[in-house]
Amino acid sequence: MADNIRLEVVTPEKEVVNDLAQIVMAPGSMGEFGVLSGHTPFMTSLNTGAIHYRDESGKDQFVFVSGGFAEALPDKVTVLAESAERMEDIDIDRAKAAVERAEQRLADRSMENIDFIRAKAALERSLVRLKLVGGAS
Ligand code: ATP
Numbered sequence: 001m002a003d004n005i006r007l008e009v010v011t012p013e014k015e016v017v018n019d020l021a022q023i024v025m026a027p028g029s030m031g032e033f034g035v036l037s038g039h040t041p042f043m044t045s046l047n048t049g050a051i052h053y054r055d056e057s058g059k060d061q062f063v064f065v066s067g068g069f070a071e072a073l074p075d076k077v078t079v080l081a082e083s084a085e086r087m088e089d090i091d092i093d094r095a096k097a098a099v100e101r102a103e104q105r106l107a108d109r110s111m112e113n114i115d116f117i118r119a120k121a122a123l124e125r126s127l128v129r130l131k132l133v134g135g136a137s
Contacts, residue, residue, distance in 0.1 A: 002022070002036060002037050002038070003037040003038070004020040004021060004022055004037065004056055005020070005021055005022075005024065005035065005036070005037045005039075005075055005076060005077060006018075006019070006020055006021075006075065006076045006077070007019050007020070007021045007024050007051075007053055007076075007077050007079075008076070008077070008078045008079065009051065009063055009065065009081065009084050010079070010080055010081070010084075011080075011081050011082065011083055011084050012082070016063060016081075016084045016085060016086060017061075017063055017079075017084075017086070019053070019055055019056075019061070020055065020056045021053040021054060021055055021056070021061075021077075022036075022053075022054040022055070022056070022058070023035065023036055023053065023054050024051065024052075024053040024077045025051070025052045025053065026046060026049075026051045026052075026065075026070055026077075026079070027046055027047040027048070027049030027050065027051070027065070028044040028045075028046060028047070028070070029044060029045040029046060029047050030044060035072045037074065037075055038074050038075075039072055039073075039074060040074075041071075041072060041073050041074065042071075042072050043069065043070065043071045043072070044069070044070055045068070045069050045070075046065055046067075046068035046069065046070055046079070046081070048065070048066040048067070048121075048124050048125055048128050049064075049065065049128060050062050050063065050064060050065070050087075050128070050132050051063040051079065051084075061086070061087075062086070062087040062132060063084055063085070063086050063087065064083075064084060064085050064086075064087065064090060064128065064129055064132055065079060065081045065083075065084045066081060066082055066083045066084070066125050066128075067081055067082030067083065068080060068081030068082070068084070069081075083125070087132050087133060090129050090132060090133050092130065092133055095126045095129040095130050095133075096126070096130065098122060098123075098125070098126035098129075099123060099126045099127060099130070101122070102119045102120075102122040102123035102126065103123065105122075106119050106120065106123065
């Protein structure tokens with residue numbers, strides 16, 4: 001069987017993941033990619049989305065990530081992200097409140113460009129969080 005790779009997901013606030021994985025899949029800005037042990041090294045920025053990995057025991061794990069970069073080495077994937085949390089740590093009510101807040105801001109026609117971009121990004125983060133926990137409806 002192939003070797004496991006170490007996955008680390010770190011934000012400025014905390015280490016979210018430090019685990020061994022059979023495979024890691026991540027939302028690269030140039031497209032979704034998968035990393036197995038022995039992969040050719042590369043670096044990429046990440047889209048807001050989910051990192052999906054299969055842990056040592058074969059269990060699928062999902063981690064929300066936003067504002068991230070990934071470095072893949074043959075035996076290690078490191079993700080540095082502005083925000084990240086494991087799927088089971090996502091607070092659904094908080095994400096729903098964030099959707100409402102962002103939608104209200106986007107409905108405000110007097111918004112400056114920069115606020116518009118910020119509100120769009122906040123909306124995307126909260127919708128992706130809800131999609132990940134299956135609570136989008
Ligand atoms: P909010 O407006 O609710 O703060 P946000 O998208 O602006 O949402 P981020 O800037 O992405 O929040 O994240 C700030 C911190 O809060 C990070 O540590 C992130 O993991 C955490 N976080 C944000 N939203 C949630 C959520 N719905 N459930 C769990 N943790 C969250």
